[in-house]
Amino acid sequence: MKLKDLPKEELYRCSYGCAGCSAVLAVRLTLKVLGRNSAFVVPANCISTVSCYFPQAPFFVPMTVMAFAATASACSGLSAGYKRRGRSDINVVGFAGDGGTADIGIQALSGAIDCGNKFIYICYDNEAYMNTGIQRSGLTPYGAVTTTTPGSCFENRPKKDMLRIVAAHDILYAATACTSYPLDYMEKVKKASEVNGPTYIHVLTPCPTGWGFAPDETIEIGRMAVESGMWKLMEFENGQFRTTYAPRKTRPVAEYFAAQTRFRQLSPERIAAIQKEIEATRD
Amino acid sequence: MSTRMPVKKYITANEAVAHAARLARVEVVAAYPITPQTTIVEKIARFIADGEMDADFLKVESEHSALTACMGVRMTGARAFTSTSSQGLEYMHEMLAYVSGGRYPLVLVNVCRSTALPWSIWGDQQDAIQQRDTGWIQIFTETGQEALDMVLQAYRIAEDHRVLLPVMVCLDAFIQSHTEELVEIPAQAAVDSFLPPYDAVVTMDVDNPYSISVGARGADYARWKQEQQEAAEKAGEIIEEVGEEFARVFGRDYGGLIEPYRCEGAEGVLLTMGAFAGTAREVVDEMRDEGKKVGLVKVRAFRPFPVQRLREVLAPVRAAAVLDRDCSWGYGGALATDLRAALYGLSSPPAVLNFIGGLGGADVPPEKMRYMLEKALAAERGTIPPLEFIDV
Numbered sequence: 079m080k081l082k083d084l085p086k087e088e089l090y091r092c093s094y095g096c097a098g099c100s101a102v103l104a105v106r107l108t109l110k111v112l113g114r115n116s117a118f119v120v121p122a123n124c125i126s127t128v129s130c131y132f133p134q135a136p137f138f139v140p141m142t143v144m145a146f147a148a149t150a151s152a153c154s155g156l157s158a159g160y161k162r163r164g165r166s167d168i169n170v171v172g173f174a175g176d177g178g179t180a181d182i183g184i185q186a187l188s189g190a191i192d193c194g195n196k197f198i199y200i201c202y203d204n205e206a207y208m209n210t211g212i213q214r215s216g217l218t219p220y221g222a223v224t225t226t227t228p229g230s231c232f233e234n235r236p237k238k239d240m241l242r243i244v245a246a247h248d249i250l251y252a253a254t255a256c257t258s259y260p261l262d263y264m265e266k267v268k269k270a271s272e273v274n275g276p277t278y279i280h281v282l283t284p285c286p287t288g289w290g291f292a293p294d295e296t297i298e299i300g301r302m303a304v305e306s307g308m309w310k311l312m313e314f315e316n317g318q319f320r321t322t323y324a325p326r327k328t329r330p331v332a333e334y335f336a337a338q339t340r341f342r343q344l345s346p347e348r349i350a351a352i353q354k355e356i357e358a359t360r361d
Numbered sequence: 362m363s364t365r366m367p368v369k370k371y372i373t374a375n376e377a378v379a380h381a382a383r384l385a386r387v388e389v390v391a392a393y394p395i396t397p398q399t400t401i402v403e404k405i406a407r408f409i410a411d412g413e414m415d416a417d418f419l420k421v422e423s424e425h426s427a428l429t430a431c432m433g434v435r436m437t438g439a440r441a442f443t444s445t446s447s448q449g450l451e452y453m454h455e456m457l458a459y460v461s462g463g464r465y466p467l468v469l470v471n472v473c474r475s476t477a478l479p480w481s482i483w484g485d486q487q488d489a490i491q492q493r494d495t496g497w498i499q500i501f502t503e504t505g506q507e508a509l510d511m512v513l514q515a516y517r518i519a520e521d522h523r524v525l526l527p528v529m530v531c532l533d534a535f536i537q538s539h540t541e542e543l544v545e546i547p548a549q550a551a552v553d554s555f556l557p558p559y560d561a562v563v564t565m566d567v568d569n570p571y572s573i574s575v576g577a578r579g580a581d582y583a584r585w586k587q588e589q590q591e592a593a594e595k596a597g598e599i600i601e602e603v604g605e606e607f608a609r610v611f612g613r614d615y616g617g618l619i620e621p622y623r624c625e626g627a628e629g630v631l632l633t634m635g636a637f638a639g640t641a642r643e644v645v646d647e648m649r650d651e652g653k654k655v656g657l658v659k660v661r662a663f664r665p666f667p668v669q670r671l672r673e674v675l676a677p678v679r680a681a682a683v684l685d686r687d688c689s690w691g692y693g694g695a696l697a698t699d700l701r702a703a704l705y706g707l708s709s710p711p712a713v714l715n716f717i718g719g720l721g722g723a724d725v726p727p728e729k730m731r732y733m734l735e736k737a738l739a740a741e742r743g744t745i746p747p748l749e750f751i752d753v
Contacts (some may be wrong), residue, residue: 117565119433131576140565142436142574144429145459149427155433155441156565158417162388163441168567186429189422267368 079265084110089138094128098293100257100283100300101125101202105173107260108200111267112138116169117160118154121183122146123175124209125202147182149174150190153197154276161195169271170197176217177207179280180238186214191247192278198270201240201276204285212288219308220338221348224288232343244278245314252278252314253322258300261322262311268314280311290339299326299337306334307356331356364549372632374505376535377544378444378470379404381512382740383414384552385468387442391419391430394448396482396534397538398472402444411542424449427467428456435465436573438561440516443467446489446534447474454492460527461496462589463574466559467527468512469497473635473686474534475721483722484534486635489663490687490695496589499597499646499663500529501634508532510613513547513556517603520559524596526589533636533686535722555610618667620659621674623649627656629737630675633684634660634696637670637725641684644730655734661697669705675704680712680740682733684751686719693717693748701745712740718751725751 089109095102101124109116113302118141120126126143129136144152150173174183175304179201187199206215206224214224216238227233244252249275253264263281270277284299286292291299303309311323331353335341344352372380380399390409392402408414421427424445431441445453450471460467473489475481489499498518502508508530515528529548532538538554563573577585601617607615620638623631623645631641638659648655658674658681675681685694692698697715704710716733719724729751740746 106517114570115567117567126576130572131578135572138570138573140567140570142463142565142573143576145455148424148429148456148459151421151429152433155389155430156427157433158389158419158430158438159434159437159439159441160392162417162434163437164513165437165567176658185422186426189426193419195419226547233610349390 079261079268081261085113089114089134093125093136098286098296099124100285100296101204102128102285103257104200104202104263106266107172107257108267109139112169112171112271115167116171117141118174119144119149119156119170121149121174122209122349124204125173125177127209146178147186149178149183150187150199151182152195153199154195155188157195157197167197169281172197172199174199174201176201176203176205177215180216180240185240188247191244191249191278192298194275196273196275198267201278201280202283204283204288206288208285208288221229221321221344221352223343224340230343240280240312241312241314245319249278249314250275254280254282254310254312256282256300256304256309256311258297259304259311259323266313288340291337295337302329302334302337305329306331308334347359348359365563367548367551368546369516369543370546371541371701372505373400373539373541374508374527374532374545375400375472376404377505377509378512378532379408379548381509381588381649383408383443384547384549385389385442385513385516385556386440386598387416388395389417389419389431389432389434389441390443391421391427391441393421393424393427393445393449395424395446397474398444398446398449398470400538401470402474408728418447424452425456428453428460428461431467432456432460432463432465435467436565438564439558440559441467444470444472444628447476448736450492451476454495457492457497464525464589465527466479466525468515468519468530469527470512470530470532472507472534472538472645473531479721485722486531486686487688488609489529489531491697492529492694493664496526496593497664498526498593498600499531500528500600500661501531501663501710502537503636503638503659505537505542506613507615508537509544509546510607510611510615513552514603514607516556517594518599521599522562524561524592524599526592526596551610555607562658593665597662599666615661618662619670619674620661621658624655624658624674624678628679629653629682629734630646630656630658630678631682631684631734631737632658632660632700634695635686637684637686637719640725640727641730644727644734648734649730653738655738656666663696666699666703671703672707675711676707678711679742680714680737682714682737684718684725685717686734688708688717709742712737712742712744712746714746716751717748720752
């Protein structure tokens with residue numbers, strides 16, 4: 079895939095997303111790959127909130143707002159309906175946030191993968207319930223402050239490993255990505271669309287509002303997440319995990335933490351311990 | 362299975378419902394097991410396995426997902442079906458309102474069962490009544506035949522462009538669900554002419570894309586909900602219209618919103634919903650033979666509530682005894698309390714006595730129905746005697 083080959087046409091525009099929102103960017107990039115032959119299911123999250131209040135309609139493909147816990151089951155039903163109508167070619171896309179995926183939506187996701195209908199489930203991960211005002215989710219990383227894990231009561235549990243959770247379902251294709259690496263992300267979306275069954279893509283979408291950085295630093299923060307080893311770009315296919323992009327230069331995790339306000343209360347000792355863990359798991 | 366001639370068989374109401382789903386040419390079924398509903402979807406799975414029904418069966422991981430998947434199917438214009446009971450219906454609660462608010466003409470069969478706690482797999486109607494305000498049309502049936510016939514009618518009612526609301530067809534646990542009776546299974550050809558394929562107003566069409574089921578606020582939200590209320594009211598007319606057409610084609614008439622029985626000149630009338638009407642009819646006959654002026658109203662549609670028809674039938678009556686298999690805790694039986702509101706403003710309204718019975722599968726034998734009617738005959742117009750739990 080080459081950037082110059084991507085269509086000029088924008089199928090998602092004029093949302094009310096915050097300045098520097100990379101969740102909005104993820105929707106745009108997804109539609110650049112999948113085009114008009116797509117249908118979106120968006121549960122309660124930032125995207126539905128900034129996109130879907132009547133008479134606003136930023137999606138130029140059919141879309142529906144969905145209940146928080148119901149993204150994957152709606153995708154499964156939609157896919158089954160399209161199949162009955164002879165339209166299995168349509169890309170059914172569920173676009174849920176981290177809480178909508180790893181917390182309230184995880185049962186339906188597990189069930190829908192098990193059910194086997196063709197759809198692409200995209201979890202855009204901004205690492206907290208941003209839409210409701212930055213509360214911790216099952217994907218909030220260790221050490222982060224949110225409005226429900228304030229100050230010294232910062233998040234003290236690790237992020238759930240969704241890639242391994244969906245891989246444990248023998249899913250045909252799953253991947254992690256980050257909007258700061260758009261080609262890597264889009265190639266994964268393309269690949270998912272070619273699979274005849276449920277697929278899962280987990281895209282890290284840095285959030286200036288919730289993480290505490292300037293709106294023009296979104297792309298850089300995503301790169302820092304990958305370069306520091308806090309996030310990995312991977313694929314799961316044919317039962318195997320594979321790293322799709324390993325940064326040539328790595329940087330200390332302390333730099334990634336220092337660039338955001340949410341990790342401010344982490345002591346140098348804790349940061350050193352996290353750095354050690356990252357070193358231990360580096361490929 | 363014959364496609365041209367109806368067939369009579371001894372089957373349970375659950376099996377009758379499975380035949381109805383097959384005859385309605387349902388394309389996708391999504392369901393999760395729960396007693397006493399399960400034999401419906403087991404039978405459907407068997408129909409599909411044996412090639413008697415061309416449908417896909419989504420084995421979902423919960424009722425919440427079952428209803429959501431059906432809604433997804435509906436978004437493409439295909440016909441979907443699900444059934445559940447009790448805890449399962451409660452688990453669907455969030456999605457019930459999504460479906461009605463989104464105006465998806467789904468049909469759901471609820472085999473009415475008690476709700477926990479105490480935990481009970483046995484019958485009453487608490488589950489369905491707890492979903493009263495979710496925006497679904499709710500119709501209670503008495504027999505396997507009526508259940509089959511109402512599922513077919515339910516698709517016509519739901520898919521009518523003047524309605525576009527989901528329909529919950531209710532049957533009673535065990536009395537209907539697991540009891541065999543003689544049921545006439547209509548011929549496919551006759552059902553096909555009665556129930557044409559669904560002509561969807563809006564679908565998730567990539568060639569004509571809409572943002573559907575979106576957010577709205579203030580006046581936009583209110584307008585949306587006002588239209589929903591207007592459609593729910595309109596559904597009353599359509600239920601009667603479709604019932605009349607069904608009677609013309611298939612020869613079985615259930616009376617539309619309510620079925621009054623021997624109410625002419627009655628002084629005391631028993632009201633109930635569902636399978637208990639069968640026993641009540643016998644009791645009314647016995648008491649009429651004794652010269653007692655009693656009658657029965659089987660309330661079929663609980664939503665929309667048949668206000669006008671109930672006022673017409675009950676205005677001349679001295680007292681109405683309502684047997685509720687449910688309770689709105691802190692108030693009273695749902696049918697009784699709604700009935701009192703419906704009769705408000707009559708110059709001399711009947712007394713409305715409220716009996717709560719048949720909870721947790723308790724039987725309500727003829728003697729207890731007679732007791733309720735005798736109490737009604739002794740009541741003064743316009744009074745509201747205290748609530749009685751007759752099972753205890």
